[in-house]
Amino acid sequence: MNFTATYTLFWRRAIIVIAALWFYNFGHFLSSFCFFVGAILADFSLSSCRPIFTRNRLDHPQWLNRVLDSWPIGLALLGLVLGSVPPENPEYATWSRVIVNFFHNYITAIKGMSILLTKLIATDDNDRAVASFGAIFLVLSILCSPSLQRFFAQAPFIFFGNLSFAMYLLHGTFIRLPLQWAIIHILPALVSDAVEYIDDGIGATEVELICESWSCQFALAIVLLTWFGLLVVSCMLWKKYVDVLGIQFSTWGEQVVTGKREVHLNVEPLTRFIQYFEKNTREPWMWLENGWTDAKKKR
Amino acid sequence: MTGHTTRGVFPSYLSSADFYGAMPRLFQLPILRLFSAGPFWVAVFFVLSGYVCAVKPLRLANAGKVEETRKTIASSTFRRFLRIGLPATLGTIFCWCVSQVGAGELFSEFEVQCQWTTFVIAKRVPGIIAPLKSLIKHCVRRKNEEMTDCSSIHGEMRKINTTAIIGP
Numbered sequence: 001m002n003f004t005a006t007y008t009l010f011w012r013r014a015i016i017v018i019a020a021l022w023f024y025n026f027g028h029f030l031s032s033f034c035f036f037v038g039a040i041l042a043d044f045s046l047s048s049c050r051p052i053f054t055r056n057r058l059d060h061p062q063w064l065n066r067v068l069d070s071w072p073i074g075l076a077l078l079g080l081v082l083g084s085v086p087p088e089n090p091e092y093a094t095w096s097r098v099i100v101n102f103f104h105n106y107i108t109a110i111k112g113m114s115i116l117l118t119k120l121i122a123t124d125d126n127d128r129a130v131a132s133f134g135a136i137f138l139v140l141s142i143l144c145s146p147s148l149q150r151f152f153a154q155a156p157f158i159f160f161g162n163l164s165f166a167m168y169l170l171h172g173t174f175i176r177l178p179l180q181w182a183i184i185h186i187l188p189a190l191v192s193d194a195v196e197y198i199d200d201g202i203g204a205t206e207v208e209l210i211c212e213s214w215s216c217q218f219a220l221a222i223v224l225l226t227w228f229g230l231l232v233v234s235c236m237l238w239k240k241y242v243d244v245l246g247i248q249f250s251t252w253g254e255q256v257v258t259g260k261r262e263v264h265l266n267v268e269p270l271t272r273f274i275q276y277f278e279k280n281t282r283e284p285w286m287w288l289e290n291g292w293t294d295a296k297k298k299r
Numbered sequence: 300m301t302g303h304t305t306r307g308v309f310p311s312y313l314s315s316a317d318f319y320g321a322m323p324r325l326f327q328l329p330i331l332r333l334f335s336a337g338p339f340w341v342a343v344f345f346v347l348s349g350y351v352c353a354v355k356p357l358r359l360a361n362a363g364k365v366e367e368t369r370k371t372i373a374s375s376t377f378r379r380f381l382r383i384g385l386p387a388t389l390g391t392i393f394c395w396c397v398s399q400v401g402a403g404e405l406f407s408e409f410e411v412q413c414q415w416t417t418f419v420i421a422k423r424v425p426g427i428i429a430p431l432k433s434l435i436k437h438c439v440r441r442k443n444e445e446m447t448d449c450s451s452i453h454g455e456m457r458k459i460n461t462t463a464i465i466g467p
Contacts, residue, residue: 009361012357012360016353031345034342034345034346034349035345035346035348035349035352036349037346037349038345038346038347038348038349038350038351038352038353039349039350039352039353039357040349041346041349041350042349042350042351042353042354042357043353043357045350045354046354046357046358046361077330080329080330080333081329081330082339083333083336083339083340083342083343084328084329084330084331084332084333084336084339085315086313086314086315086327086332086336087313087338088313088314089313089314089315089316090314090315091319092314092315092316092317092318092319092320092321093315093316093323093327095315095329096315097315128338128342131336131338131339131341131342132342134339134342135339135340135342135343135345135346136342136346138343139343139346139347139350164344165383165386166386167300168300169386169387169390170390171300171303171304172303172394173390173393173394173397175303175304175307177397177402179304179307179308180307183308209308224304224308231300238386242386242389243386245385245386245389246381246382246383246384246385246386247382249381249382249385250377250378250379250380250381250382250385251378253377253378253381254374254377254378254381257377
């Protein structure tokens with residue numbers, strides 16, 4: 001554990017890169033590969049972000065320097081476009097079809113340029129691969145661009161970033177209850193053409209959201225905004241009162257395991273139980289086979 | 300969140316167009332589609348998680364402070380599990396309580412037509428032992444489809460294992 005802490009810089013980086021490639025091929029794509037690439041980017045951020053071709057700025061014309069300084073923004077746009085590729089039916093539009101085919105032929109498939117590494121690069125999770133590379137490009141561009149860092153450090157991004165974990169935990173329940181209730185009960189009461197009820201023939205009624213008129217779409221927008229506001233308020237309360245418990249619990253746990261805090265456990269009930277158990281079970285295997293009652297009868 | 304909402308309410312926006320060769324709608328266009336691009340933002344989260352978990356230990360390791368590096372990794376790894384696990388467990392318990400009081404019965408005769416098969420909330424489990432077993436199962440399994448997504452615990456465990464084993 002933590003053995004690479006004593007390694008040299010080169011070998012530490014090499015191990016992180018090897019781990020990222022290993023998880024790219026054999027591990028869960030998102031959580032493992034992206035996690036290690038994040039570690040690589042952390043190492044990258046601790047070194048200079050400036051590429052070689054921008055170091056000799058005085059040798060270049062000013063317009064060229066401006067273009068070269070803008071490369072992170074171009075990379076960010078590329079990452080956002082890659083992230084926009086839909087997981088379902090990407091072949092329906094030209095732009096997504098081209099991107100998915102490129103990844104399928106040269107990045108994640110077992111043909112094309114990867115034919116030499118046929119056994120190593122093979123994943124059927126192509127859409128998540130595209131999204132992962134988009135995320136990597138976006139984060140890399142933010143690390144290399146002070147202007148992008150200033151943009152993403154603004155209050156709305158910080159606000160929703162603080163609520164992200166609470167929103168992750170609560171959004172499922174809020175979609176399943178308030179939003180579904182609003183679609184089934186509130187929206188049809190506001191506009192008549194909101195939903196269509198379809199009897200599926202097996203005892204349940206399917207509710208299909210139609211909402212083609214402008215009035216219905218306006219009402220749906222109001223409902224969604226209200227629901228989202230309710231979710232945000234709930235997340236703020238969760239963060240204020242529940243997340244704090246997690247922080248306190250983790251601090252307490254660390255103090256206990258490191259010996260900085262003593263925990264006095266009342267073991268007397270456990271001791272009494274063990275003594276009673278030993279006293280009343282001379283043949284424990286009988287208790288295991290026949291149950292507690294039979295063991296008592298045998299005595 | 301927006302990805303799941305889109306999957307539940309506007310499933311047509313999950314594709315790049317309504318059918319092959321069709322003109323994409325506004326929020327089916329590149330970059331605007333990010334509003335409902337769930338896998339992309341999840342990937343951003345994992346990249347940022349790797350960055351956050353590694354930047355401080357790497358800074359200490361590059362400075363030659365080996366013991367501080369190990370202490371930092373051990374502390375962050377241990378605290379992260381408790382920091383993430385407790386709220387996620389409380390969230391699952393909250394959802395379990397909501398389903399046990401009969402919230403799923405509110406829409407038993409309806410099912411909103413969508414592509415998110417987990418749209419329907421979990422039904423109430425009768426009895427005493429069975430609901431508790433269901434609760435424990437949903438707290439520890441990787442993905443529970445009817446309650447709050449506790450895959451964060453499994454994902455955090457995977458990250459903890461990989462961080463602890465590999466380094467820095």
